[in-house]
Amino acid sequence: xxxxxxPEPNKPNLEKIRQTIAENEQKIEAELQRTDNTWPACFRSRxxxxxxxxxxxxxxxxxxxxxxxxxxxxxxxLDVKSRELENNLLEKQKQELLDxxxxxxxxx
Numbered sequence: 392x393x394x395x396x397x398p399e400p401n402k403p404n405l406e407k408i409r410q411t412i413a414e415n416e417q418k419i420e421a422e423l424q425r426t427d428n429t430w431p432a433c434f435r436s437r438x439x440x441x442x443x444x445x446x447x448x449x450x451x452x453x454x455x456x457x458x459x460x461x462x463x464x465x466x467x468x469l470d471v472k473s474r475e476l477e478n479n480l481l482e483k484q485k486q487e488l489l490d491x492x493x494x495x496x497x498x499x
Contacts, residue, residue, distance in 0.1 A: 404448035405499055411441055412496060415489055431473040434488060438466050438473075441495070454499060461498050465491075 402410075415437050422433040442463065449459035469492055476484055 404444060404451055404453050408441065408444045408448060408499065409496060411437070411444055412493055415492065429477060430485060431477045434473050434485075435470055438470055438492075441492070442466050448499075458498055462495055465495050465498075 415434075418437060419430065419433040422428060422436060423430060426433075428436070445454070445459055445462045445466075448454045449456065454462075469488060472491075473488060476488075
């Protein structure tokens, strides 16, 4: 079986995580413009990307197993929150979700 290669192999995974989180707002807005997805669905797309980045960081030993599990727990909690808010999401709640996701950087 072929080993999965990390995208952008020249950048450390933790740097990719930081960059991905920093770009969340603009990437969500871009997805909203080009698709029929709701804001929460676009947010969950970003969670999927971030989850993958954490997988590569754990696989490449840039973070330990505990940090990886903490990150996945935060991502899963945010996924649940965004699904609960799917139909009644206010601007304030969007920013709160983005801010909570930004706090994931505290564990790395």
